[in-house]
Amino acid sequence: xxxxxxxxxxxxxxxxxxxxxxxxxxxxxxxxxxxxxxxxxxxxxxxxxxxxxxxxxxxxxxxxxxxxxxxxxxxxxxxxxxxxxxxxxxxxxxxxxxxxxxx
Amino acid sequence: xxxxxxxxxxxxxxxxxxxxxxxxxxxxxxxxxxxxxxxxxxxxxxxxxxxxxxxxxxxxxxxxxxxxxxxxxxxxxxxxxxxxxxxxxxxxxxxxxxxxxxxxxxxxxxxxxxxxxxxxxxxxxxxxxxxxxxxxxxxxxxxxxxxxxxxxxxxxxxxxxxxxxxxxxxxxxxxxxxxxxxxxxxxxxxxxxxxxxxxxxxxxxxxxxxxxxxxxxxxxxxxxxxxxxxxxxxxxxxxxxxxxxxxxxxxxxxxxxxxxxxxxxxxxxxxxxxxxxxxxxxxxxxxxxxxxxxxxxxxxxxxxxxxxxxxxxxxxxxxxxxxxxxxxxxxxxxxxxxxxxxxxxxxxxxxxxxxxxxxxxxxxxxx
Ligand SMILES: Cc1cc2nc3c(=O)[nH]c(=O)nc-3n(C[C@H](O)[C@H](O)[C@H](O)COP(=O)(O)OP(=O)(O)OC[C@H]3O[C@@H](n4cnc5c(N)ncnc54)[C@H](O)[C@@H]3O)c2cc1C
Ligand code: FES
Numbered sequence: 001x002x003x004x005x006x007x008x009x010x011x012x013x014x015x016x017x018x019x020x021x022x023x024x025x026x027x028x029x030x031x032x033x034x035x036x037x038x039x040x041x042x043x044x045x046x047x048x049x050x051x052x053x054x055x056x057x058x059x060x061x062x063x064x065x066x067x068x069x070x071x072x073x074x075x076x077x078x079x080x081x082x083x084x085x086x087x088x089x090x091x092x093x094x095x096x097x098x099x100x101x102x103x
Numbered sequence: 104x105x106x107x108x109x110x111x112x113x114x115x116x117x118x119x120x121x122x123x124x125x126x127x128x129x130x131x132x133x134x135x136x137x138x139x140x141x142x143x144x145x146x147x148x149x150x151x152x153x154x155x156x157x158x159x160x161x162x163x164x165x166x167x168x169x170x171x172x173x174x175x176x177x178x179x180x181x182x183x184x185x186x187x188x189x190x191x192x193x194x195x196x197x198x199x200x201x202x203x204x205x206x207x208x209x210x211x212x213x214x215x216x217x218x219x220x221x222x223x224x225x226x227x228x229x230x231x232x233x234x235x236x237x238x239x240x241x242x243x244x245x246x247x248x249x250x251x252x253x254x255x256x257x258x259x260x261x262x263x264x265x266x267x268x269x270x271x272x273x274x275x276x277x278x279x280x281x282x283x284x285x286x287x288x289x290x291x292x293x294x295x296x297x298x299x300x301x302x303x304x305x306x307x308x309x310x311x312x313x314x315x316x317x318x319x320x321x322x323x324x325x326x327x328x329x330x331x332x333x334x335x336x337x338x339x340x341x342x343x344x345x346x347x348x349x350x351x352x353x354x355x356x357x358x359x360x361x362x363x364x365x366x367x368x369x370x371x372x373x374x375x376x377x378x379x380x381x382x383x384x385x386x387x388x389x390x391x392x393x394x395x396x397x398x399x400x401x402x403x404x405x406x407x408x409x410x411x412x413x414x415x416x417x418x419x420x421x422x423x424x425x426x427x428x429x430x431x432x433x434x435x436x437x438x439x440x441x442x443x444x445x446x447x448x449x450x451x452x453x454x455x456x457x458x459x460x461x462x463x464x465x466x467x468x469x470x
Contacts, residue, residue, distance in 0.1 A: 050357070060429075065401060068341075076340040076399065078341075095343075096341050096342055096343045096344070096359040097341070098340040098341060099394075099397055
């Protein structure tokens with residue numbers, strides 16, 4: 001699920017580079033990870049734990065927990081609540097992550 | 104004979120009764136107060152729980168067990184009619200024990216229940232730590248044992264309520280929000296219920312307004328002694344399945360979130376969260392399952408339980424106002440199936456069956 005013609009309204013801010021699924025994303029300082037991905041045409045952030053269907057951003061303000069991604073190996077990070085920083089490694093979250101030591 | 108029944112209160116209790124009444128061919132209108140109301144049905148833990156219920160009142164143990172037996176069919180009916188899966192599962196349930204004293208007290212409780220109800224009516228057994236580890240390998244070093252009952256299960260309470268509301272609409276029932284009952288008066292053979300949305304007339308009335316029953320009861324000659332008790336709940340981020348059955352402190356939902364619960368506070372009708380209780384809930388859950396310590400909590404809330412003063416349900420028809428029934432209980436999730444499939448048919452037939460006599464509020468009057 002990609003957006004064919006994403007459009008950024010505000011082009012200001014220094015560029016910040018990070019990786020999404022191995023692909024380089026150029027964000028702007030102050031972007032959230034979710035915003036940077038949306039501005040790069042990426043909408044598919046995780047797969048539903050229940051159905052496996054793709055999920056993306058919904059509320060962009062930290063309440064819906066739809067935008068969960070894996071960042072630098074840590075699962076269940078809210079992309080809309082995480083500011084971009086140079087060199088982040090962001091991955092699609094597939095299904096339910098094992099958190100902590102597995103039982 | 105079809106009557107028009109007004110059900111006051113659209114929580115789990117009123118909705119289960121309304122669903123059952125519609126199944127009996129009654130014409131039903133639900134009057135519900137609205138979003139500002141105290142609503143236990145929107146803030147509970149979601150256990151369909153049998154073990155430990157009914158110590159001191161064997162009829163309550165049997166009634167609870169009856170509901171648990173009906174739950175699978177009830178959940179299927181709701182899913183078929185409303186398209187909402189309740190997430191009900193019955194893998195059995197575990198009460199975890201963190202000290203030898205707690206284990207012994209629980210063993211005594213289970214023995215009492217067996218003696219009174221017989222093995223078939225109850226059926227919880229004590230597992231020592233070794234046996235428990237085979238079922239729940241994630242338990243912490245402080246857990247000395249558990250009490251296991253195959254009759255226990257859990258459901259998503261919000262989806263259960265939504266399923267009920269969907270099925271009620273499909274069966275032709277009406278649900279009216281913003282219609283808190285202000286008074287109930289006689290109107291010919293039936294009753295008139297005054298609300299901000301106008302006056303509604305019914306041949307019969309079911310009081311299922313949770314705490315509201317206490318204030319509505321006197322209008323119809325009923326004294327319903329209820330007390331509030333707050334419970335707080337935490338919900339974690341989703342995690343891979345690790346908990347094959349619900350416990351009384353934590354349960355994992357079908358979507359992977361972990362719910363922490365089981366606090367009891369006497370703080371009146373307030374339902375706010377508080378740090379000390381959240382801390383204790385977390386600490387206790389982590390003692391039971393240490394790896395939960397690394398989970399992030401995403402939400403917390405408080406809700407007010409509707410408890411009768413002795414903790415057992417109240418089912419009663421008013422003597423001065425025949426055709427007016429009062430329904431109150433703590434475990435409205437657990438009892439939803441019995442309310443829909445056993446209690447509602449009695450109300451539709453016009454009288455509670457004598458076996459429910461012990462649940463009358465008369466047990467509170469000592470004259
Ligand atoms: C923290 C917590 C955990 C719980 N855990 C469990 C559990 O694991 N398993 C279990 O079985 N049970 C559990 N319960 C109990 C269960 O939630 C309740 O027994 C059940 O929700 C009660 O339903 P109710 O419909 O009687 O009350 P409520 O949900 O409170 O509904 C009452 C309804 O009446 C309406 N109302 C009030 N006054 C009026 C009026 N004057 N006119 C019209 N409408 C009115 C309100 O709008 C409301 O919708 C728990 C409860 C809490 C608080
Ligand atoms: S988009 Fe809703 S929490 Fe991130």
